[in-house]
Amino acid sequence: MALSESEERILRAAGSDPSPVARQQAVGVTLAKHGDEAEASRALLTQSYLTHLSPSFHLVPRGDSMFDENAFTEAYSALVTGTENFTRVDAASLAAVLLECPAALAPLRMILGLTHNELAVAIRLHDPDSNLTGGSLKNLERSTAQEHRTAARQRIVGSIAGAVLAMMNRDLLTVPPRVTTHFHSKLDKGDTLDGWRSVREHTNGVPYSTLLFQRYVGGVWRQVQDAYSEVKGDAVLEIPLQDLLEAHGVPYHRTKRGATGAAETAARFGLKPGPDFIIPDDSPTLVVESKVAEDGGTARDKAARIRTLVTAANERGLRACALIDGKGWTERPNALCDVILATQGRTYTLATIDQILELPEIRALIVEA
Incomplete structure (x- = not known):
């Protein structure tokens, strides 16, 4: 039995829809399908998110680690x-x-x-x-x-x-x-x-x-790219999210860069692996993991980490969402779909980052100007 028109409409709109409920509904449609219908559902759902992904290989980081x-x-x-x-x-x-x-x-x-x-x-x-x-x-x-x-x-x-x-x-x-x-x-x-x-x-x-x-x-710019290999991921996704949260008065904990920072967050909040963001920083209800992937192998590995984090968050009664970007996800659409399903559709990109504010866990914390 083919997908109904309403189901197709829900799946095609999921990646653009600011409503967390609508995104979750699209995930529900996909998980309820079997065989060919399941494959068709996954393809439509994934495509709705793929259209919002952008490569970052053309971005050259700025910073004080290298001379101008x-x-x-x-x-x-x-x-x-x-x-x-x-x-x-x-x-x-x-x-x-x-x-x-x-x-x-x-x-x-x-x-x-x-x-x-x-x-x-x-x-x-x-x-x-x-x-x-x-x-x-x-x-x-x-x-x-x-x-x-x-x-x-x-x-x-x-x-x-x-x-x-x-x-x-x-x-x-x-x-x-x-x-x-x-x-x-x-x-x-x-x-x-x-x-x-x-x-x-x-x-x-x-x-x-x-x-x-x-x-x-x-x-071209090889030395710069190597010098800022870790910084680039922060600058592409984490800093924009941090700026967004601060602009709306949302309290948060951001994990320090590197394995040491992740270990500190894991120890403090009892979550392993330690997510990039925990919201709010006191009595948290939401975790966010951000991942830039410019190749398929990286996307596959990052997807596995996100799924592991979602499981850990669920065990603590927390909601999890993902913030991703990079052309690597377009090379591994199945990995992207696994992330979408694991996060119940709460997967965002740099292009849709403002929609994170629609999550009820964040809306409840926004300080109106």
Whole structure:
């Protein structure tokens, strides 16, 4: 027996309907069906939500974890000046530059093509007594010169300078002979192919095609995307929800980023896994889990987490809803449908985030202006 016109109408409207009751009704229609009707119901229900999803791969995060172009240019200028346009590059000159302008570590890393963590590994290989980590290098890079006038900091910049010179001389992180047929070094690029001589030759500019090729092999904004990999999910969904709740005077608890934050929330509220939001923060009635997925595998994994959270919330007598976005959900429509069904239709996207205010648990908390 085919779906009735009224059932189809309910399913097609579910993802856009601000009414939680209407969304729950669409879930009820789907769960009551079997066989081909069930498949048809799931497809219509899922499609009604898919139309509100947007990719976020084109969004480049802003933040203070990386320099803007002007600050980077200033750091590069300090590196150029301190090495006399790369004609005097030795341990003493590099250490002096880093002491005077710690931010110069950023352009120095880019010459080598290394992240903070990768450079830290190289330093420890060159100096086994060093305990530098990627985090400590990042802190150094973002600090001021006044913070580095200590013997300890002089040792740090000395270790950095030594490792940088060893890599540029091809004495460190070399390509193993057995794999040279299939791999080459990160230094096998125009500006470092012949060490510092190549660097000097490129200081007056490079062809635009060279810039484009670097993007081709390295990815546009790759360093930014890596630096803000966790922040991006927060900025796309969590911060807009936080702003929405605060604008309407709704009290909430927001879980701190990372595993530690989730563990703290789980311990405080007796929910595992710890959800991103608990509303209100005192005597909660609602939990919200937000998940951005830009690939199908991530969507599948995030769906499993949301379903687990819904089960935990139900056991505590709490309602659960999901806030999702990203093209990954379009690649895993069955995972999306599982989330919709588990949350009783209380699944929202950035495009429909305002409809969360229609949830009775939140409406009861809104402070009218």
